[in-house]
Amino acid sequence: MELTWENLENAVRACRGCGLCERRLHTVLGEGNPHTPVLFVGEGPGRQEDEQGRPFVGPAGQLLDRMLAAISLTREMVYIANIVKCRPPGNREPTAAEAAACLPYLRAQFVLIRPKILVCLGRTAAMHILRPDIRITRERGIWVEKKGTLILPTYHPSALLRDETGQKKREAWQDLKSLREKMREMDLYPKEEKTWTQ
Ligand code: URA
Secondary structure (H helix, E strand, O other): OOOOHHHHHHHHHOOOOOHHHHOOOOOOOOEEOOOOOEEEEEOOOOHHHHHHOOOOOOHHHHHHHHHHHHOOOOHHHOEEEEOOOOOOHHHOOOOHHHHHHHHHHHHHHHHHHOOOEEEEEOHHHHHHHOOOOOOHHHHOOOOEEEOOEEEEEEOOHHHHHHOOOOHHHHHHHHHHHHHHHHHHHOOOOOOOOOOOOO
């Protein structure tokens, strides 16, 4: 089958590749600008995402919006996806089998977008995209190049919402500034227009 956004959306909507399909209200493929140079990847839909069929619309998503705004980005300028496209019950971490069943969809999104930068939001994204044994507290903020894409692991916004000491928030801000710096270096901020068209 030809790889197009439409085919991908239909395939995900019809997917019964793992048990998560049994309890989902909606699949959540992702959303944003398909021509963006920056792809953000989280873990999986939560309750509100499952209800609305859109990624990062709950409290973590509101924080993500503020994080993007802090470096002059909007949701419409980036693309936001997840490791799994259906909600794990009770927001538990997706199992290895669930992630493996769903990863071809993220790979397809990656092929369609061809991002220059990929930001892993949290350990689950980083372990499936970078290394299974990644330690997010130690390795966050460290850029990794993989087949021509620059990958930045950082904390998941949900972890920042739970952060009582403020330490993780400070580190996440360092990571955001590093992302902004890299985007400037690579001339990835749009010039006159507010968004990328291709
Ligand atoms: N957390 C995630 O990892 N993804 C979402 O889409 C929402 C919350």
